[in-house]
Amino acid sequence: MARDVPRSVTNSVRVLGLIVATSGVITLLTWLMRDEVILGWAQGNPTAQELLAQGGIEQLRDDPIVPGFVALAVVAFIGFALLAVVLASFFLGGHAWTRPVLTATAGVGVLVGAVCLDSHLPTIFVVLSALVILEGLVLSFFLWQRETTAYLRRA
Secondary structure (H helix, E strand, C coil): CCCCCCHHHHHHHHHHHHHHHHHHHHHHHHHHCHHHHHHHHHCCCHHHHHHHHHHHHHHHHHCCCCCCHHHHHHHHHHHHHHHHHHHHHHHHCCCCCHHHHHHHHHHHHHHHHHHHHCCCCCHHHHHHHHHHHHHHHHHHHHHCCHHHHHHHHHC
16 A cells, blocks of 8 residues: 655655756756866966966866866766665655755755855856755755654654
């Protein structure tokens, strides 16, 4: 017999899906705007500024000093998306241990979003970082509702 899933649990999973979708958009934009991301990163790096002055973005893009932002974003997104799917499945199944894990995951997202706010990234990344912070806080709100607690205790 199927259990009734409370609205707070359903909303938690929906918000988790929104976080994954927002992360996917950020990953796509990292690829599409890789030069702007590199230029933002270079603002705080004197060696990168010197390379930029000598040969422009082409030389900077090809230099090993520049992190592989696109590769990092893709790997992080895939890992996070898979983790979210697994955790959502267990959470919907009533496994109480997933609530603190999802809360910690949301907390990490909030911290990463906060770091991105002050990283000289293009405006769209700042907006999406603020959105990830908001989504993480909303997820935590739904995770700790009374009806969520009751649902997890019945399992």
